[in-house]
Amino acid sequence: MVDMNQLQAMFGGTFDPVHYGHLKPVEALANQIGLSRVIIMPNNVPPHRPQPEATSQQRKTMVELAIADKPLFTLDERELRRDAPSYTAQTLLEWREEQGPQRSLAFIIGQDSLLTFPGWHHADTILNHCHLIVCRRPGYPLTMEQEAHQQWLESHLTTDAEMLHTLPAGKIYLAETPWFNISATLIRERLEKGERCDDLLPAPVLAYIKEQGLYR
Numbered sequence: 433m434v435d436m437n438q439l440q441a442m443f444g445g446t447f448d449p450v451h452y453g454h455l456k457p458v459e460a461l462a463n464q465i466g467l468s469r470v471i472i473m474p475n476n477v478p479p480h481r482p483q484p485e486a487t488s489q490q491r492k493t494m495v496e497l498a499i500a501d502k503p504l505f506t507l508d509e510r511e512l513r514r515d516a517p518s519y520t521a522q523t524l525l526e527w528r529e530e531q532g533p534q535r536s537l538a539f540i541i542g543q544d545s546l547l548t549f550p551g552w553h554h555a556d557t558i559l560n561h562c563h564l565i566v567c568r569r570p571g572y573p574l575t576m577e578q579e580a581h582q583q584w585l586e587s588h589l590t591t592d593a594e595m596l597h598t599l600p601a602g603k604i605y606l607a608e609t610p611w612f613n614i615s616a617t618l619i620r621e622r623l624e625k626g627e628r629c630d631d632l633l634p635a636p637v638l639a640y641i642k643e644q645g646l647y648r
């Protein structure tokens with residue numbers, strides 16, 4: 433008998449700002465594969481992109497506002513406490529240490545992140561310590577650009593969600609989550625132009641953005 437509540441899942445991001453393209457696919461995923469909790473984790477110093485417009489404190493507050501009425505999500509502040517680049521490999525090493533070798537762990541990403549994943553800092557270490565669950569995102573292919581990366585992907589793929597619960601790490605699962613054509617970049621651009629974003633992110637997050645004078 434598989435313990436469907438055993439799998440722990442973490443969803444990392446820059447969240448500048450957090451939006452429905454983050455929240456809704458993960459909520460759908462949780463229903464599909466039986467997750468009772470998702471740990472949402474803003475980074476402090478994104479290792480791979482320019483420093484965000486909002487401060488870490490502001491990005492954390494926006495995540496708190498976004499999940500206030502969503503018991504599925506709990507906030508993890510571990511990367512916010514580190515001043516060094518927020519390498520996922522380091523975070524996963526710490527998390528694995530805390531959870532022990534048997535616990536099934538997963539890191540949730542969008543399709544765009546899968547494409548860059550082989551270039552992440554110590555990518556092999558990450559996959560040694562967790563599964564990758566990939567949410568659909570419009571505008572990105574589901575195949576890797578380089579043949580070697582495609583072979584790597586295929587060697588880790590599973591279509592059996594139960595394996596995520598029974599194995600501790602090492603599988604990549606392409607989840608059939610709904611598509612949301614939303615990005616934080618789009619939201620920042622629309623806000624800069626004074627355009628409405630009501631249907632792109634939760635109202636309390638939008639109110640906070642206005643109150644703080646962000647993305648103008």
Ligand SMILES: Nc1ncnc2c1ncn2[C@@H]1O[C@H](COP(=O)(O)OP(=O)(O)OP(=O)(O)O)[C@@H](O)[C@H]1O
Nearest residue numbers: 445446447453541542545568569612614615616617
């Ligand atoms: N619309 C979306 N659908 C599915 N996954 C998404 C979507 N937007 C973001 N993600 C995923 O959420 C994680 C965090 O993304 P991030 O905070 O960088 O948001 P973003 O909208 O891509 O931001 P930006 O436009 O600033 O690059 C990443 O793994 C990313 O792939």
Ligand SMILES: O=C(O)c1ccc[n+]([C@@H]2O[C@H](COP(=O)([O-])O)[C@@H](O)[C@H]2O)c1
Nearest residue numbers: 444445446475479480519520521552553
């Ligand atoms: O560790 C890395 O090398 C690395 C490279 C790119 C992205 N990440 C992490 O992947 C998550 C999604 O990244 P982003 O930029 O799409 O928000 C977030 O937690 C990042 O810190 C991590």
